[in-house]
Amino acid sequence: MAVFASAPGKVLMAGGYLVLERPNAGIVLSTNARFYAIVKPLYEEVKPESWAWAWTDVKLTSPQMARETMYKLSLKHLKLQPVSSSGSRNPFVEHAVQYSIAAAQATFAKDKDALQKLLLQGLDITILGCNEFYSYRNQIEACGLPLIPESLASLPPFASITFNAEESTGEDRKPEVAKTGLGSSAAMTTAVVAALLHYLGVVNLCSLAEERLQRKKDIADLDVVHVVAQTAHCIAQGKVGSGFDVSSAVYGSQRYIRFSPEVLSSAQNAGMGTPLTEVIDDVLKAKWDHERTKFSLPPLMTLLLGEPGSGGSSTPSMVGAVKKWQRSDPLDSLETWRRLSEGNSALEAHLNTLSKLAEEHYNAYECIINACSLLPAEKWLERANEPTQAEVVKELFGARDAMLRIRFHMRKMGEAAGIPIEPESQSQLLDATMNMEGVLLAGIPGAGGFDAVFAVTLGDSTKNVTQAWSSLNVLAMLVREDPHGVSLENNDPRAQEITAAISTVQLE
Numbered sequence: 001m002a003v004f005a006s007a008p009g010k011v012l013m014a015g016g017y018l019v020l021e022r023p024n025a026g027i028v029l030s031t032n033a034r035f036y037a038i039v040k041p042l043y044e045e046v047k048p049e050s051w052a053w054a055w056t057d058v059k060l061t062s063p064q065m066a067r068e069t070m071y072k073l074s075l076k077h078l079k080l081q082p083v084s085s086s087g088s089r090n091p092f093v094e095h096a097v098q099y100s101i102a103a104a105q106a107t108f109a110k111d112k113d114a115l116q117k118l119l120l121q122g123l124d125i126t127i128l129g130c131n132e133f134y135s136y137r138n139q140i141e142a143c144g145l146p147l148i149p150e151s152l153a154s155l156p157p158f159a160s161i162t163f164n165a166e167e168s169t170g171e172d173r174k175p176e177v178a179k180t181g182l183g184s185s186a187a188m189t190t191a192v193v194a195a196l197l198h199y200l201g202v203v204n205l206c207s208l209a210e211e212r213l214q215r216k217k218d219i220a221d222l223d224v225v226h227v228v229a230q231t232a233h234c235i236a237q238g239k240v241g242s243g244f245d246v247s248s249a250v251y252g253s254q255r256y257i258r259f260s261p262e263v264l265s266s267a268q269n270a271g272m273g274t275p276l277t278e279v280i281d282d283v284l285k286a287k288w289d290h291e292r293t294k295f296s297l298p299p300l301m302t303l304l305l306g307e308p309g310s311g312g313s314s315t316p317s318m319v320g321a322v323k324k325w326q327r328s329d330p331l332d333s334l335e336t337w338r339r340l341s342e343g344n345s346a347l348e349a350h351l352n353t354l355s356k357l358a359e360e361h362y363n364a365y366e367c368i369i370n371a372c373s374l375l376p377a378e379k380w381l382e383r384a385n386e387p388t389q390a391e392v393v394k395e396l397f398g399a400r401d402a403m404l405r406i407r408f409h410m411r412k413m414g415e416a417a418g419i420p421i422e423p424e425s426q427s428q429l430l431d432a433t434m435n436m437e438g439v440l441l442a443g444i445p446g447a448g449g450f451d452a453v454f455a456v457t458l459g460d461s462t463k464n465v466t467q468a469w470s471s472l473n474v475l476a477m478l479v480r481e482d483p484h485g486v487s488l489e490n491n492d493p494r495a496q497e498i499t500a501a502i503s504t505v506q507l508e
């Protein structure tokens, strides 16, 4: 039986860089851009003689990259050895496979037969990322289509991925794949881990529909998916990031405080001879101290993403530059971080107060948000007819001010560290966006740079903003906030998406 699982991409609205150090928090929104993993057996039958075999077969297919790799997996050491490949390797999926099987072996240590049989049938894994993870600007322009979301909607689902030109890729330049910055590696790793752990019987995940019916998730199962995915992601990346991307891929939108890096020390020392089953057992039992608090945008607010250029930027080198600046100028960097942290907390507090106001006085809230959605910010207060509405406007201004302060200090940090965290071209776009009717705030997500920018809009103002962006040569994406984390899918996502697709325009 095939298992289909999916995990969402993310937008780190506030907390970039700071979230790398406890106890700073990051505000992360998960999105409707999802990564899918399909796991099924490679062979129908297990040959009787295969019980003694020490190897099994794993096939990994990435149709969007036209890549297919066949591996031999040693069942003792859980090491994947490629035997044939039509492209470069995928360390995220390889580690996801190795650590998921290790977790299954650790779980079923006393009763290995069923697991052994499943593994000997081989694993056929297919991975698919929604178009929103990738930049299609160049193709849209090349096809002569307008820079509007409808052009993106006309692409076939799971379209081919374009690569950035070779001369522009590398350490300080663009990443290999033309990406939008939604965290494809974390969503991909999480989807593969979730599908495999469910397939192997380690966890029992449910679909979104089932989750709604039961009105609860099995958090213990999600915690296992989180630990295995986080471990595989860190080891594949070769560094321990803050982990907000994997956490949101598993649990959805949230306020996140990182785990102490020590929980991963056994995995970082793997390769020193400790069997992977023992390693993952240690990591699963470690004291995971990350904190996750409920957070999502207040009602009648929409997350919008706009692509000003294409191709994105490379995060690891930006983190390195910030760390270097912290070492070289401890006083100034500490002060900038303190102010950034204040700005992040203020933004979070204002948005939470707005959610509370909506809960307690929905009519007044709805009325003033809809009025503000038609006007630029300087006119908002004029439309407040009574004290609750004035309170809502005051909170809207609080959130805007906090965002402006965050942007100011992020720019300062970029200048001091010598990297383009909020480069001039992005500043101009963000200022113009914040002055548009119905825009609450706009910023650069995560580490900043040349990835897509985000805006939070009020009421029905989305259409106006996407049109205004189009005239500024910015492509509004189809990404929206979706607070759901990892889930099981009932069917092959390609079949679902194809029926849902509006039309299919073949890309060159």
Ligand SMILES: Nc1ncnc2c1ncn2[C@@H]1O[C@H](COP(=O)(O)OP(=O)(O)OP(=O)(O)O)[C@@H](O)[C@H]1O
Pocket: 062, 064, 065, 090, 092, 127, 128, 129, 161, 175, 176, 177, 179, 180, 181, 182, 183, 184, 185, 186, 188, 245, 315
């Ligand atoms: N559909 C896919 N099939 C196979 N590999 C993919 C697919 N999509 C992305 N990848 C691989 O996933 C990795 C993405 O990692 P990378 O760190 O560049 O991006 P990211 O996680 O999206 O980063 P960010 O958080 O900045 O968005 C790359 O190695 C890329 O080749």
Ligand SMILES: C[C@@](O)(CCOP(=O)(O)O)CC(=O)O
Pocket: 011, 012, 015, 016, 017, 018, 019, 020, 181, 183, 241, 242, 243, 244, 315, 319, 445, 446, 447, 448
């Ligand atoms: C710079 C950092 O704080 C955020 C990176 O975010 P993004 O991948 O640019 O969305 C790094 C991290 O949290 O791991």
